[in-house]
Amino acid sequence: MADTEMAEILYELEVGGHKLTPLRLALIEIFGRQQRPLLLEELGKLLMGTLIRVHRATLYRELVFLESRKIIATVSLEDxxxxYEFADRDHHHHLVCTSCKKIEDVELKDDEHGLDKLVKTQNDFLITHHSLEFFGLCGACK
Amino acid sequence: MADTEMAEILYELEVGGHKLTPLRLALIEIFGRQQRPLLLEELGKLLMGTLIRVHRATLYRELVFLESRKIIATVSLEDxxxxYEFADRDHHHHLVCTSCKKIEDVELKDDEHGLDKLVKTQNDFLITHHSLEFFGLCGACK
DNA sequence: TCTTCAAACGCGACACTGTCGCGTTAGTAA
DNA sequence: TTACTAACGCGACAGTGTCGCGTTTGAAGA
Known part of the structure; x- marks a missing residue:
């Protein structure tokens, strides 16, 4: 994550009357650094790397807060x-290794434009966004 | 679900030494009839329509069993x-209404062929399958 | 029809997850 | 330094999913 991006986020929080607590700063830092979706469990381990210890309820509340401010987004995979992952980023998708469970981000070639238009029109449905995940074997597991 | 399809499933279960219990038959019937993914909660309500009452653990075990036999598959959406949904069907995707939460199945136009090829090749990843969901507003909620 | 056997089941226990209310702490501005 | 309130810790709680174990029952054979 670029420093200016980080500064923007912090500025918006301050303007909104929100405190920059150690947990909040640590989470924003972690999500900015990890370019992949994190399980609550993984998040906990990464927090252990800092000196921050928080109650379960506090962590959940903070994640709900960060999501409400569009700083992070929730992702749901096959399992x-x-x-949770950092939200302020280009539209992208995920590669999930079915063997080692590693998750990578991936961007599609230009052809993606129009993916939403592939849906058969007989469905009287206004599409606003989509979610696309690929599953398979990563380089190490092949 | 076609009757022959149903007969095939039951035959394979018998050959495998598995019993055709009331719960199992009811679930296969329900999944065959409902052409959409069902929450455990919805499944419970549909079972209430039959005279079948089972313990929570039994239902979970049965779902795990049916999934292991590839009769049903699990689906994971944004929430x-x-x-769970019936597995023995053509490859398809879902339309999720973000307002009323209704979920429909949808097939893509021919252009889908090659979706897996859209992934940028620098990712040393062997793709076996993908999952694609569209979100937006259904006809009634627009 | 009766017997037999293992698949399937019910039940209770358990750990885990996520949420809530409430009293306390601490970041921030004045 | 003070005051305000966002954020926090804690305990309680309901919901979810799994496990072990003793019991029941579907299905095949006597």
């Missing part, structure tokens, strides 16, 4: 477990 | 809740 049904909720994951 | 992180696990859903």
């Amino acid at each position: 049904g477990k909720r994951r | 992180g809740k696990r859903r």
Whole structure:
């Protein structure tokens, strides 16, 4: 994450009357650095790397808060477990290795434009966004 | 679901030494009839329509069993809740209404062929399948 | 029809997850 | 330094999913 991006986020929080607490700063830093969706469990481990210890309820509340401010977004993959990732980024998709469970971000070639238009028109449906994940084997597991 | 399809499933179960219990038959019937992913909660309500009452653990075990036999598959949408749907069907995707939460199945136009090829090749990743969901507003909610 | 066997089941226990209310702490501005 | 309130810790709680174990029952054979 670029420093200016970080500064923007912090500025908006301050303007909104929100405190820059150690947990909040640490989470924004972690999400900015990790370019992949994180399980709550993984988040906990990364927090252990800092000196920050918080109650379960506090962490959940903070994630709900960060999501409400569009700083992070929730992602849902095939296993049904909720994951969180940094939100202020280009539209992208995920590659999930079915063997080692590693998740990478991936961008599509230009051809993606119009993906939403592929839907058969008989469905009287106004599409606003989509979610696309690819599953398979990563380089190490092939 | 076609009757022959149903007969095939039951035959394979018998050959595998598995019993055709009331719960199992009811679930296969329900999944065959409902052409959309079902929450555990919705499944419970549909079972109430039959005279079948089972313990929570039994239902979970049965779902795991049916999934292991590829009779049903789990689906995961944006809300992180696990859903189940009949598996023996053509490859398709979902339309999720963000307002009324209704979920429809949808097929793409021919252009879909090659979706897996859109992934930028620098990712040393062997793609086996993908999952694609569209979100927006259905006809009634627009 | 009766017997037999293992698949399937019910039940209770358990750990885990996510949320809530409430009293306390601490970041920020004055 | 003070005051305000966002954020926090804690305990309680309901919901979810799994496990072990003793019991029941579907299905095949006597």
